[in-house]
Amino acid sequence: MNEEKPAVLVEARDGVQIITINRPEAKNALNGAVARGIAAAVDELDASEELWAGVLTGAGGTFSAGMDLKAFLTGDVPLVDDRGLGGITQRPPRKPLIGAVEGWAVAGGFELLLACDLVVAADDARFGVPEVKRALVAGAGAAMLLPQRIPQAVALEMLLTGDPITAARAAELGLVNRLTAPGGALEGAVALARTIAANGPLAVAITKQIARSASDWTTEEGWIRQGELMSPVFGSEDAQEGARAFAEKRPPVWKGR
Template structure:
């Protein structure tokens, strides 16, 4: 299964075993449009369904990640891509899945952020697993400054991902955050020189792709499944996810390759 065609606002390409999804509406700082949301939705499904894809990198074109929802469209100016309206009618949840509010991809998702990553951009960010940003990137949840509510999941997720005092400050002030500050509160993992976030994300993806895919997917699932459990229940859940991995051919191949001092060849079995 090859990469899908994406849409006019969402580019899809392969880099080895990594699917790269690029928000491509640079004239609007990649603000969310219907074609962009449909493309994202289909990209996540492609990654889930294609076993040759081992990781996903999400980035933006033109030096920005995503400036959030298109406020002009929200004000009644019309949404581009009316030809996709039937997709929304068929699945009224499509936009929430696209924004990773109601969908968690089973493959690791790495965000490569440059420029603006604000409002809906910061909300999508919270659905990704690993986050890298250029040093001039800007983050923030600006909704309250516009009299709006960050309904993409931020009042729930942000306090689970960073300390509550920082989450509330970001949510209630609507102020911008630098990449350095975002890293200091744990919203992103690494700050890199401007223009290199995608390269760094692809390098991390390559490290993930070299690992056993069944193990990687089980580890990711276990982390999220146990996040809100007691330690006792979480440890039980971990065994249920983890023990079957030891019985796979891939686990045996990993041990053999180590003993034989060679690169393992994993076959997802």
């Protein structure tokens, strides 16, 4: 059944794209419309010459309760081609993406956060991967990626018990970058995104690519690959502008090239 309202809302604020999962009546459960909406939004983010960072959040006080199981039973799955769950778990955007969490981020909703680069959360938010409680596997990234983000024993405890953790515990583990008062996660994430967006966009994108890819490289290969990725940045117009702005004691004006 088609929904009357859009499953995903997208807006721009001062170089920051805000993507909102808009199914609060279903706790922002992920269906095909949500996945396609997120995928289209991050494509716009990466293609835009005016947007330098993105924020992903949920409407109505919940980030996401994960895959919509009712929709799943009808064949409506929240996958987009080879991009994974929600359109981003296997192929995140090139530009930085920040998760802004109010309420619950569990199952597939938690796996969307693992596709984000940074997370800002309200201090009463909750995080979890309860798939084993339903005889399922957290196959949209959590089983593979969570042990890379936090100590393996802690990741296994979350994955094998299915029990949630608090925002404070998530921050202690490094899953959450910043905590806010309830209701403040989006503004906190936008503020962080603006700080990132003020930097050289080519340098930010390539730095993200190197940091995300380095674990797949040997040390020798890493230096080679990093050099290949860095070289165009150092020869870019933005690199010249950064040095010139510093010398002239003025804010830089980036062109993204």
